[in-house]
Amino acid sequence: MKHVLEGSHAVSEAVRLARTQVISAYPITPQTHIVEALSEYCAEGIMDAKFICVESEHSAMAACIGAASAGVRTFTASSSHGLALMHELLHWAAGARLPIVMAEVNRALGPGWNIWMDQSDSLSQRDTGWIQLYCEDGQEVLDTTLQAYRLAEAVNLPVMVVLDAFFLSHTYEPVDVPDQDTVDSFLPALSPHIQLDLNHPNAIGQMAPPAFYMEMRHSIQQAMQSVPEHFHQVEETFAKIFDRQYGPVSAYKCDDADLIFVMAGTAASTCRQAVDDLRAAGKKVGVLKLKMFRPFPCLYVRKYLETAQKVMVLDRNCSFGIGGIFAQELRSALYLNKRRPAIYSYISGMGGRDITVDHFMEMFDRTQTADYPEDESIWIALNNA
Amino acid sequence: MKSTDNASEKKCMNTNTAECSNVSHYPSTDYIMPGHVACPGCGAVIAMKFALQALGPKTILVIPACCWAVVAGVHPQTSLKVPVLHTAFETSGAAASGVRAALDIKGDTETTVVAWAGDGGTFDIGFQSLSGACERNENFLYVCYDNEAYMNTGVQRSSATPYGARTTTTPGDAWKNRRKKNIIEALAAHRIPYAATANIAYPDDMIRKFKKAKNIQGTRFIHAYASCPTGWRVPSDQTVSIARLAVQTNFFPLYEVEDGIRYTINTHGDRPVSDYLKVQGRFKHLAEKDIQCIQGMVDDDWQLLQRKTI
Numbered sequence A: 001m002k003h004v005l006e007g008s009h010a011v012s013e014a015v016r017l018a019r020t021q022v023i024s025a026y027p028i029t030p031q032t033h034i035v036e037a038l039s040e041y042c043a044e045g046i047m048d049a050k051f052i053c054v055e056s057e058h059s060a061m062a063a064c065i066g067a068a069s070a071g072v073r074t075f076t077a078s079s080s081h082g083l084a085l086m087h088e089l090l091h092w093a094a095g096a097r098l099p100i101v102m103a104e105v106n107r108a109l110g111p112g113w114n115i116w117m118d119q120s121d122s123l124s125q126r127d128t129g130w131i132q133l134y135c136e137d138g139q140e141v142l143d144t145t146l147q148a149y150r151l152a153e154a155v156n157l158p159v160m161v162v163l164d165a166f167f168l169s170h171t172y173e174p175v176d177v178p179d180q181d182t183v184d185s186f187l188p189a190l191s192p193h194i195q196l197d198l199n200h201p202n203a204i205g206q207m208a209p210p211a212f213y214m215e216m217r218h219s220i221q222q223a224m225q226s227v228p229e230h231f232h233q234v235e236e237t238f239a240k241i242f243d244r245q246y247g248p249v250s251a252y253k254c255d256d257a258d259l260i261f262v263m264a265g266t267a268a269s270t271c272r273q274a275v276d277d278l279r280a281a282g283k284k285v286g287v288l289k290l291k292m293f294r295p296f297p298c299l300y301v302r303k304y305l306e307t308a309q310k311v312m313v314l315d316r317n318c319s320f321g322i323g324g325i326f327a328q329e330l331r332s333a334l335y336l337n338k339r340r341p342a343i344y345s346y347i348s349g350m351g352g353r354d355i356t357v358d359h360f361m362e363m364f365d366r367t368q369t370a371d372y373p374e375d376e377s378i379w380i381a382l383n384n385a
Numbered sequence B: 001m002k003s004t005d006n007a008s009e010k011k012c013m014n015t016n017t018a019e020c021s022n023v024s025h026y027p028s029t030d031y032i033m034p035g036h037v038a039c040p041g042c043g044a045v046i047a048m049k050f051a052l053q054a055l056g057p058k059t060i061l062v063i064p065a066c067c068w069a070v071v072a073g074v075h076p077q078t079s080l081k082v083p084v085l086h087t088a089f090e091t092s093g094a095a096a097s098g099v100r101a102a103l104d105i106k107g108d109t110e111t112t113v114v115a116w117a118g119d120g121g122t123f124d125i126g127f128q129s130l131s132g133a134c135e136r137n138e139n140f141l142y143v144c145y146d147n148e149a150y151m152n153t154g155v156q157r158s159s160a161t162p163y164g165a166r167t168t169t170t171p172g173d174a175w176k177n178r179r180k181k182n183i184i185e186a187l188a189a190h191r192i193p194y195a196a197t198a199n200i201a202y203p204d205d206m207i208r209k210f211k212k213a214k215n216i217q218g219t220r221f222i223h224a225y226a227s228c229p230t231g232w233r234v235p236s237d238q239t240v241s242i243a244r245l246a247v248q249t250n251f252f253p254l255y256e257v258e259d260g261i262r263y264t265i266n267t268h269g270d271r272p273v274s275d276y277l278k279v280q281g282r283f284k285h286l287a288e289k290d291i292q293c294i295q296g297m298v299d300d301d302w303q304l305l306q307r308k309t310i
């Protein structure tokens, strides 16, 4: 049934429907509505779950690690400084191969304090071994959160469901909230691959000397490489039941496009408007929205981008000293391809700055008239530029 | 080491052994396997031996970075006969909360969850998550085995390192000139149902406390004195005798605190603190005036503790 929900509540509804058993979280704007709703569900018995009100995000992830190691379905949500504080344990959760699911609301890091949309927080956790799935609207948030559990439990890796601060977390939209039986038919109870077990005393996460450590890390990489295939299967199953499918990337008017925009998150909606306007003016332009960032969906981006002449990447983040992170990832994904479109890297919309159709028009104009990309990312809509 | 000290220690040790051998209530099962990699004379292994004997097989351990993270076994082996969750250094309180929550939601209220951390993982880096767990009164037993420094990483000072001790980060004349943090008082201030000190030289008392703690609901804390011959620069056969001197000199009194307010003192020491200090390499640089200063601190603490029992 359709409900008008904000993005945060699309998350909490999905976590409820997933029959999550242990939730542990620490408040940070703009994640709070997610955990407030879940606290209520636990308090009122709407969920048969334990909510652990820890004293920090670091402990939130530690508690999820403890609970997941004891074989139950877990959830946490965080953002920005909270996610940064968790960093050590993000490695631990992935290294321990625990299927923890987290909602991460994309927000800037201080100083100066800034609670608004920015991708620096989640992208800083790129190398921790977490699957990262970026969402564009409330429905996608709910669906992706449900899918995240199946995916995590299939490959034994944690999943981060990422949504834009405010533009998505606090925006109300009609969202189809499925009933419990339907969700149960999609998401069976967790059957953990490994757990603390009194009958078979085991050690989880113990010291791993050089003779073993590398193989453990190799197995994480193998699991990551299997994610696109697993995700495909999860989505097929999901589509049969719910009739919705997203893909690791989604292409809009890319087939015959000479120039293709690439980005993740809510900016894709604005960009489609810009593309429609440009198409109306006779320009062959498309948009490729990235949903999956880890693992990086190399085969998919090659498939959609290789026929284009130029690719315009919008990054709402900056890896200081090199530039936009999505652009870097795309460059490396395309480098080994025979056909390599030129990558034009643009940075904008950091710290909650609006991205408008005009900004996409500016990126298009600059890209169209340039002979080749500049070394550095170009910052769009800088006040002093 | 003075010969008189040695003689008196031997006497104590024998007395205690005689007492112990009479008692039939000693649990006989051992939950530590031979072949673990602890240093000879490791007090922390003795502490674990007694703890698990008292707690029994329905126990899940949560162990952060510390010497015990190594002693418990290196992949693919384990030296313990109970399940162990290894976790990051500062997370014991939170990770144990997670394990407890998971067991509860699965309907297992019987298994005892035990966080087993060193003094660094308890007094210092793990203090925040421990304090959080205590404030929530999480239902698990937290054990700090205290060897009074970061031993795993090579004997660096912690806030449990006593005044006067040399460590690798309080070397030479820069020996530690701050008091040891009083962890039991800090935890009593959280009003947890049970906090107690225990000592490997007093197995009767130690096993009794672990059994008692096992049957209490809420956060229970045991501060277990665990001598470290390697870090303290004492011969490995002195582990127990030094541990006993710590109690006999009131350097480490044995006591219990219920609900943060009801104090019971289990032992009364009557020996000078110099008996304890002079047998350890980590204190050997101390001048007589330094030892007197430490005696003053120990006396103050002892009087303060006694006042709390009234």
Ligand SMILES: Cc1ncc(C[n+]2csc(CCOP(=O)(O)OP(=O)(O)O)c2C)c(N)n1
Residues within 6 Å of the ligand: B065, B066, B067, B068, B089, B090, B117, B118, B119, B120, B121, B122, B147, B148, B149, B150, B151, B152, B153, B158
């Ligand atoms: C975040 C973090 N910082 C530092 C370390 C390095 N480290 C591992 S064990 C340890 C000392 C442990 O001391 P303690 O808790 O007293 O246990 P002990 O080794 O003495 O048994 C340190 C500093 C770590 N593992 N993690």
Ligand SMILES: [Mg+2]
Residues within 6 Å of the ligand: B118, B119, B120, B146, B147, B148, B149, B150, B151
């Ligand atoms: Mg120590």
